[in-house]
Amino acid sequence: MPVQANGVALAAGEVAFVDVTCSAARFYGTEVDYPTAGSGYFEDHPTFGRRWVSNGRLDARRQQEAEDSALPQWRDHAAARVVLTSTGVRLLPLGAREWMPFDHALLTGVAAEPPAVVLSYSTCAPLLLSGPAAPWLGVAIEHLRHGAA
Helix, strand or coil: CCCCCCCCCCCCCCCEEEEEEEEEEEEECCCCCCCCCCCEEEEEECCCEEEEEECHHHHHHHHHHHHHHHCCEEEEEEEEEEEEECCEEEEEECCCCCCEEEEHHHEEEEEEECCEEEEEECCCCCEEEECCCHHHHHHHHHHHHHHCC
């Protein structure tokens, strides 16, 4: 049954079926941002005077932390308004001005992980929706993808 979804521009013939709030996140990696300055301390040596002593262990730990934080993981966690339409999922993260479209035609998989659902797409990072409405959204999306066929 169609619902009124205020604030989202729908294409001609596109129908909104649900307008809910969920927690959303995207799964992707980033470029490694290595620390630019080496760590260490100044030492007052009796023979050599004041000199910089580098800290290789701390530098190695900082480098490993930078590499770990760049690995693919769930990022951009935010509450979001989710509008499920006949064409796809429309997502508006809290504080954002632009709707993010996730079209059913590009959907490659739906994985239910109660109380969440993971939507995989052929052209972008997977989308995680969680919260009370998420399991129902997964079922509704599968129905829209396959139920009418």
